Amino acid sequence: MRIEAAIVNRNRDDTPANQMTPCIWPIEGESIHFEYEKAALLGEGGQKCCWKITSRDVAGDFVLLEYRYPSSLHDDRFLEYDDCDKEYAYHQAHEVAEINSDKEITILKRLRGLVGALQLQRVIQCKGNDFRPQIHAIVDFHNRGNLKEFSTQNISLSTREKLGMAIDMMKGLCSIIDNKIYLTDIKAENILLDDTSGRLTATICDFCNADILEDFTIDDKKHNLECLLDIIRRDIFKANYNCDVDNIIQYDRNAEDICLRDFLYKLVGALNNVA
Numbered sequence: 001m002r003i004e005a006a007i008v009n010r011n012r013d014d015t016p017a018n019q020m021t022p023c024i025w026p027i028e029g030e031s032i033h034f035e036y037e038k039a040a041l042l043g044e045g046g047q048k049c050c051w052k053i054t055s056r057d058v059a060g061d062f063v064l065l066e067y068r069y070p071s072s073l074h075d076d077r078f079l080e081y082d083d084c085d086k087e088y089a090y091h092q093a094h095e096v097a098e099i100n101s102d103k104e105i106t107i108l109k110r111l112r113g114l115v116g117a118l119q120l121q122r123v124i125q126c127k128g129n130d131f132r133p134q135i136h137a138i139v140d141f142h143n144r145g146n147l148k149e150f151s152t153q154n155i156s157l158s159t160r161e162k163l164g165m166a167i168d169m170m171k172g173l174c175s176i177i178d179n180k181i182y183l184t185d186i187k188a189e190n191i192l193l194d195d196t197s198g199r200l201t202a203t204i205c206d207f208c209n210a211d212i213l214e215d216f217t218i219d220d221k222k223h224n225l226e227c228l229l230d231i232i233r234r235d236i237f238k239a240n241y242n243c244d245v246d247n248i249i250q251y252d253r254n255a256e257d258i259c260l261r262d263f264l265y266k267l268v269g270a271l272n273n274v275a
């Protein structure tokens with residue numbers, strides 16, 4: 001089934017396609033026409049569904065981040081409300097989805113062009129008769145799924161591959177913190193893997209629960225680093241503590257300040273020394 005960008009909520013209701021008017025915002029001077037087909041559901045959380053899509057309008061595979069806007073007043077989630085409360089609940093649910101999509105898209109825009117962070121390709125807006133506009137995002141597809149699934153497959157990785165992934169994640173974290181973004185949901189499910197370049201790369205995704213901070217404290221920085229290191233140890237190096245990555249970066253959690261780029265340079269140095 002081919003669908004226009006305007007009917008991204010098609011999977012959750014029976015609204016005919018022609019009831020929606022496409023209104024698409026490409027990020028930078030691209031064609032405004034964008035037609036796509038949902039190929040597979042990749043993941044589903046409280047705030048959005050992630051669909052692999054294909055499109056004749058662009059080469060390659062992409063992912064639609066479809067935020068959970070209510071589809072209409074007749075959405076299943078309003079079944080127990082009477083008509084008056086239903087309308088209020090609908091507007092509230094719409095507002096929540098708007099806040100979530102707006103926040104993640106704002107963050108994805110800040111991270112454009114930066115290695116180690118999910119890349120936004122387009123922002124699409126959908127309009128319908130009795131609907132308020134819905135905003136969704138199109139991002140790059142990563143062909144090896146998330147690190148959690150990958151680590152349960154017990155695939156053996158070379159030291160070069162492990163360090164390469166740790167470097168990608170550290171680069172991602174540097175960019176994220178440089179942009180005053182504080183991650184509250186760092187976990188292996190939110191690290192995407194890809195090997196289309198011939199190298200296994202790791203990318204940080206899922207910014208729905210992240211916070212944009214004006215004042216980033218050392219403790220915030222340390223907290224994000226420590227969460228990321230836990231994943232690197234457990235899901236990449238398969239170790240609980242004191243693994244190769246600890247020996248390389250020599251992170252002192254009691255230090256008064258830390259420089260993530262120093263850790264990054266140490267990891268790159270270690271990679272260059274691998275035979």
Ligand SMILES: Nc1ncnc2c1ncn2[C@@H]1O[C@H](COP(=O)(O)OP(=O)(O)OP(=O)(O)O)[C@@H](O)[C@H]1O
Nearest residue numbers: 042043044045046047048050063142146189206208
């Ligand atoms: N760009 C992508 N390429 C490949 N797989 C993806 C991509 N984006 C998401 N996925 C898959 O979907 C899963 C869920 O994505 P994500 O973490 O962004 O959303 P979520 O946790 O389901 O949503 P919520 O924000 O509602 O908590 C990922 O763990 C991954 O397996």
Ligand SMILES: [Mg+2]
Nearest residue numbers: 045189190206
């Ligand atoms: Mg997630």
